[in-house]
Amino acid sequence: MTNEATKTTRKSAPKPANRRTGAKASASSKPKPASSRAERAAERRGAIIAAAMDEFIARGFAATRLDDIAKRAGVAKGTIYLHFKDKESMFEELIRTAIVPLVTRLWATPPQPGASVRDMVEGFAKTFIEEVAATRRGDLVRLIVAEGPRFPEVADFYYREVVSRGLAGMRALIELGIARGEIQHKNLARFPQIMVAPALIAVIWQSLFSRHAPLDALEMFQVHLDLIFGERRTA
Amino acid sequence: MTNEATKTTRKSAPKPANRRTGAKASASSKPKPASSRAERAAERRGAIIAAAMDEFIARGFAATRLDDIAKRAGVAKGTIYLHFKDKESMFEELIRTAIVPLVTRLWATPPQPGASVRDMVEGFAKTFIEEVAATRRGDLVRLIVAEGPRFPEVADFYYREVVSRGLAGMRALIELGIARGEIQHKNLARFPQIMVAPALIAVIWQSLFSRHAPLDALEMFQVHLDLIFGERRTA
DNA sequence: TGACAATGACTGACTAGTCAGTCATAAATG
DNA sequence: CATTTATGACTGACTAGTCAGTCATTGTCA
Incomplete structure (x- = not known):
């Protein structure tokens, strides 16, 4: 492509x-x-x-x-x-145009009321990895990381529309998990970034290193979730 | 003429x-x-x-x-x-020149034989966050992420010299932790990336979002280590 | 040691080429 | 046919890379 x-x-x-x-x-x-x-x-x-x-x-x-x-x-x-208007505003508008459906896609997870918090996070991560990390959309994220410092407007927009909301949602989910007793580590709610970190790593890995060493992002995320929720099945 | x-x-x-x-x-x-x-x-x-x-x-x-x-x-x-020779090879040589001391710096952690694995990882992370994430060196990492796809030589070099070695070392540490009983999650050794993920997040956050919301990378890493090693002190 | 020649690191005006943005012209539309 | 939309040749600003010339330093010799 x-x-x-x-x-x-x-x-x-x-x-x-x-x-x-x-x-x-x-x-x-x-x-x-x-x-x-x-x-x-x-x-x-x-x-x-x-x-x-x-x-x-x-x-x-x-x-x-x-x-x-x-x-x-x-x-x-x-x-x-x-x-x-010009190249620059085209770039900015572009990012904005592309991010909206990306966020929509991600929040479109079926909010099963009976599901455990782990299942919800898992579903979310699955969507993210399949729809973003493994596709061209992932490169968009990398592009924002790459150009962000030179386009503060873009970085601001991304923070407001994606990062800020995403972390808030994740924090709510973590607090739910804590309330339900699924998550033991209360401090996790202070840093929802930790929950998301491996997903972002997967995006970067995909762009830069997948040639050298393919990374099974879903597997990795499972292990990560095991850290947070405890082992799912006795490995 | x-x-x-x-x-x-x-x-x-x-x-x-x-x-x-x-x-x-x-x-x-x-x-x-x-x-x-x-x-x-x-x-x-x-x-x-x-x-x-x-x-x-x-x-x-x-x-x-x-x-x-x-x-x-x-x-x-x-x-x-x-x-x-030209702009391009200057860039490549530059990255190479800068990465070597960066790696040296990181591996210069005092290898206390009596220390727990957690202490070792913690010391490592502390060095990384203080010496890389919080300094201009962090921007170097972001630069590699940004330009990597257009400079495969740079990405290769970075993978060989930093990523590959770093993950191998981290894996060894994790295995030591498992052998010693400090780490319960045996699968973690399969994905040392998880151990490192919050540190990389911190680097990116620093470049892009620290204006909007400062992030205490050390705090975050502590919480992350709690997930892996268990709570240090009863919070 | 002092004078002079050789060296090559350094300079910056210059060339050749690139590319964002414009606008006179042409095509489609209703 | 008047108006809207599209075209692509063109312009002017900008920049990677060159090279003839300069001059401090080093080497040589009386």
């Missing part, structure tokens, strides 16, 4: 068949007005966002070229400026 | 007070031979490395200008190229 195969195609000959009529709805031989202007504008915006996400993740903010984003999105460079 | 008179006019007036005699050792009125050519060359190399480290940490690889590094180091841009 992050390959730069684009280079080969460069601009040889093929006359890329204006995609306004062609590419979008390949089947429609006639320019059916099915999609209103606004709809197609939104589609393009989406294509730009997706392309930009790939490029930013692969190269980082500074090294990403708008020409590449445009090419990948199948639009002209000028079109980007119909949707975004 | 096409120019003619330009060269002669070159640096007509300002005569920038050659800094070889002046700036370097401002106090030394006489050109004391204390510093041989080679010595001062090494000094300059050191200055370049320090300056480059600051700039790369602050801006990331792509956004860092060699002009800025040169200015900060107090040398001309050309001088950089007497010491490094």
Whole structure:
């Protein structure tokens, strides 16, 4: 997904068949007005966002070229400026756009009322590892870590929307576990970060070291939960 | 080669007070031979490395200008190229240069033979948090996380020299703890990452969120150790 | 030891190239 | 056909890397 195969195609000959009529709805031989202007504008915006996400993740903010984003999105460079003020605000808006569904996804865990706290945390971690750590979304997290210090707005937003809320939720869960007697360590509620730490490690490991030594994040998280809740089954 | 008179006019007036005699050792009125050519060359190399480290940490690889590094180091841009092949290899060599003392520092923990495993891990973590997480060295770690995917050589080196060794050492410590009966969770030896996770969290937190919510990394690590070794004192 | 020549570390103006952002023009739309 | 939307050639600012020239230091010799 992050390959730069684009280079080969460069601009040889093929006359890329204006995609306004062609590419979008390949089947429609006639320019059916099915999609209103606004709809197609939104589609393009989406294509730009997706392309930009790939490029930013692969190269980082500074090294990403708008020409590449445009090419990948199948639009002209000028079109980007119909949707975004400049590269910087595009980046910021991008992150914001991407984070919302990410958080939604994570909080969409079925809140089984009968489940134990461990089951809830486990389900949460499973979702996180499968939907974030093991996918391109994980690289988004890494991107935020990487560029955060240079984009305080992004770091702020991420703190407010993800970190702060996530930790608050986790703290509530821990306190529930303590109240129910599932968790013995009362101090854990003071540092919900500990509960989440291995998940973040998994994200970083995935990006940097999985080539050298694959890491079974779910296994690891199970062991971590054993520390907190006690061994599940007598190993 | 096409120019003619330009060269002669070159640096007509300002005569920038050659800094070889002046700036370097401002106090030394006489050109004391204390510093041989080679010595001062090494000094300059050191200055370049320090300056480059600051700039790369602050801006990331792509956004860092060699002009800025040169200015900060107090040398001309050309001088950089007497010491490094190009920007990229400078970056790579830089990381390598910086990591070695970092690892040395960490392994320099006094290996008290009488100490408990918990004490050893605690001492280790204390060193790490004080010497890395709370200092500019922590930003180096973040820099590696940030640029790693674009510099596989750097990521490889970091894995080999730091991660791999660190985890091996930690695993040995955990196994010792299990053998001694200090640690109950046998599976922990399979994932030494868990032991280390909160320390890494602390590094990232420090760079990104400490403005919003300061984090007492040592406290957090204590709680984490309580999970692994059992409560130290009845809280 | 003093004078002079050789050395090479250092400089910074310069080149060649890159890329964010613009805008005159063209295409689609209604 | 008037208006909205898209295009991509173009511009100007910026920067990695070069190299002819400078000069403090070192070496040599009388």
